[in-house]
Amino acid sequence: MATTTFDTLKSARHRQEAGFSRKQAEAQGEMLAEAFKITMEDLVTREYLDARLEAFKAQVDAKFRLVIWAQGLTIAVIVLPQLRAFFTA
Structure with a gap:
């Protein structure tokens, strides 16, 4: 296990000089x-x-794609039939 080193002797000498x-x-x-x-x-x-x-980022991108697909499926299943019924009536 590598550790950083601190020269205590050098530090002490500098302090004594100060x-x-x-x-x-x-x-x-x-x-x-x-x-x-x-x-x-x-x-x-x-x-x-x-x-x-x-x-x-890859995880977020994958989840975002899933949300986009889910929204697309919601539109296809709910909104498109409603639009078809509205325009054919």
Whole structure:
């Protein structure tokens, strides 16, 4: 499992140079390391999002086609006979 790394020693040195005590600098470095601990498996890639979006679009398209067919069938079964009766009467 790959994780991002945070250099706590480098962070502590920068803080000490900025005027923090060694103890404060080390504590903040450790705290930041914990905050930045992210597993790469939890991150989502652009390719994954694109693939999921395409799959979703295909699903929506299929359902939309079904609705269009259902409306067409409704028109054929209900409206067309009514129009025929109206014009032949």
